[in-house]
Amino acid sequence: MLRAAVLAIAISALAGITFTGASAQNLEAIKARKALLKEMADATKKPGAMMKQEAPFDPAPVKAALAKIQANAPKIAALFPDDSKTGGETEALPSIWEKKADFTERFEKLAAAAKAAETSITDEFSFQEEWPKVVGNCGGCHKQYRKDK
Numbered sequence: 001m002l003r004a005a006v007l008a009i010a011i012s013a014l015a016g017i018t019f020t021g022a023s024a025q026n027l028e029a030i031k032a033r034k035a036l037l038k039e040m041a042d043a044t045k046k047p048g049a050m051m052k053q054e055a056p057f058d059p060a061p062v063k064a065a066l067a068k069i070q071a072n073a074p075k076i077a078a079l080f081p082d083d084s085k086t087g088g089e090t091e092a093l094p095s096i097w098e099k100k101a102d103f104t105e106r107f108e109k110l111a112a113a114a115k116a117a118e119t120s121i122t123d124e125f126s127f128q129e130e131w132p133k134v135v136g137n138c139g140g141c142h143k144q145y146r147k148d149k
């Protein structure tokens with residue numbers, strides 16, 4: 001918790017966001033987390049195509065995606081302050097703030113799975129085995145905490 005709070009402050013300082021406390025809707029946080037989520041999704045596109053045998057196996061985009069996930073997950077986790085429940089076309093469900101510890105832990109698990117995959121994925125075979133263990137964390141969380149479109 002404390003680490004997340006410190007991170008949130010650090011990130012907002014970096015992004016030049018000032019929390020005045022006056023705004024009911026923290027649109028900056030919503031925008032920032034969406035951008036970081038989209039970055040992760042973009043990074044997983046090539047490996048996703050490889051998973052479906054639509055592209056030949058190539059370790060470079062896999063490594064890049066695993067690094068991107070580890071870099072972004074803690075930043076995203078820190079971008080769900082209490083004043084970012086609505087607005088900015090957010091798809092975040094209210095349950096996030098009711099079960100914040102579980103929600104935050106899922107980002108830690110995602111990052112840990114990406115870290116583990118860095119060593120467990122050594123070839124195409126292990127990629128096919130291990131990649132779903134990483135991205136399974138995405139869908140698992142969306143199912144619980146993201147609005148169905």
Ligand code: HEC
Pocket residue numbers: 030033034035037038040041044069089090091092093103104106107110135137138139141142145146
């Ligand atoms: C711990 C929960 C959690 C995990 C893990 C998670 N997401 Fe999400 N994701 C969310 C929530 C909540 C939203 C809705 C955010 C919003 O609209 O404010 C979201 C939204 C998104 C979006 C839409 C962003 C936009 O532009 O509106 C994409 C793309 C996405 N996630 C991709 C991923 C990918 C890829 C992974 C795994 C590598 C992942 N997410 C892991 C919770 C999670």
